[in-house]
Every structure is written in structure tokens, then in C-alpha cells.
Amino acid sequence: MTETMRPMTVADLSQIVADMPRYWGERDMRWGHMFPIVHEFGATCMVADSPEGIRGYLMGWVNPDHVGYIHFIATRDDARGTGLGRRLHEEFARLAAAQGATRLKAITGVVNTNSVAFHTAIGFSAQVVEDYAGPGEARVVFLRDL
Template sequence: MTENMRLMTVADLNQIIADMPRYWGERDMRQGHHYPLVHEFGQTCIVADSPDGIRGYLMGWVNHDHVGYIHFIATRDDTRGTGLGRRLHAEFARSAAEQGATSLKAITAVTNTGSFAFHTTIGFQAETVEDYAGPGQARVVFTRDL
């Protein structure tokens, strides 16, 4: 089944939050899904929609340094391994470039091996940065030129 890439709405975010386990399993990621991101950065918050609902999404923005920052990218449990994450990423990269981005960036915990595998497979460079999220809180910082 193919999906339609389109801009995220507040109604979409409500549905994503209601269906959070389908995207994140046991991890409760609601605290990072901020409604102002949809309101203020709606041109770079994307859903992959289909007749059976939202199959995946990406929330991001372009900062003042012309970096397209990927805040969240997630695919529904029944769409993993279909290339949907790559398609969402490509749509975000296109949109971010249209807004002047010259590179992309994403951050994850050092223990998130799935995120590491995904981002490095699609061409990101990875660097572990000590204390990135505060004292003793290392993070993997992914970067890629557009």
C-alpha cells in the first residue's frame, strides 16, 4: 500500500499521540510531541497518510543556521522494513532544502541502536558527544550535508 506524504495537522498529532504504542512500542514519547511544533514548523512536519491511517511521520524544522533538524521520525509497527522511513526522510530533506537548509541533523541516545542503524544507512555521519543533554548525558549527533 502506498501512502500520501502531506503536512501534519493538529488532528494528525492527536491521532499519533492516541496511537503512540504503534510507533514507539513501550516507550512513552508523548512528552516530546509538542503541538507548537506543528503550529510553528508545519512546513516540515510530515505524515505518511493512507486509507488505513497514518503510517509514519516526521517532525522537524529548519533553524537559523540553515540546518534541518529532525526531532522525531517514526513508522507504524506494520510498516517497518518497507522503506517508509527513507521516504519520510527524503520528503523532509526536500522541504528543508526549499527553506534554505544546507545540512540535516538528528540526535539520539547512545543506546538507541535502531536510530543509529537507520541514520548511518541513509548517509548520516555519527558522533558521540559527551554531556550533550547535560552532565553525564551523552548523545549521538547525526549530520549530513544536503
């Protein structure tokens, strides 16, 4: 299946939140899917759209230090293993570089072994940073130069 990569809209985010279990299973990740991100950073938030709906998405932006930060990336349960996550990353890297980014960054929880495996497989370095999310809240920080 071929998806069309396009900028995320507020309506898309509403649909993603409504279908959250298709992307995140039992994890309730609604807390981080904030509509102002789409309003303010819409040029670097994207969906992979198909006739069957949104099969994946990435929310990210370029910070003042020229780092393309990936806030969320997810593929729908029926799109896993198709290379869609890699294609979303490639499109974000292209968009971020066009805005002056020289590297990419993402974070995840230490227990999220699937995210660690995915990000290292697509060329990110991974480092556990203690207290990254507050006292006693370690995170895995991923970095990749563009």
C-alpha cells in the first residue's frame, strides 16, 4: 500500500485521538497529542494518508538550536512492519533540513524496547540520560546527524 505524506490538520489529529488504540494499543497517549502543536508546527507534523485512513503520523518541529525534535511517531496496527515508520522519519528529516535542522532528536522511556530497537535500526544513537524527565525519570535520548 502506498500512502500519501501530507501535513497534519486539526481534523487529522481529532481522528488520531479517536483511534488512539489503533496506534498505541492499551497505552493512553492522548496527554501528548496537543492541538497547539499542529497549529504552531504544522509544517513538520504529518500524516501518512491512504484510502483506508491515516496509517501513521509524526508530530515534530525544529527548535532554535537547529534540531528536528520528534515528539510522537506512530503507525496504525495494520501498517506495522511495512517500512512506514522509516518513511515518516525520512520525510520529517527532509522537512526539518529545509528549515535548517542539522540533526534529529527523539526520546522514549527506558522500558520502551521497541522504540529503542526501531530508532537504532534507522541510524540513531541511543543514550540513557538519568533525570531527563525530572528526578528519577530516566529517558533514552536518540540523536542522528542530518
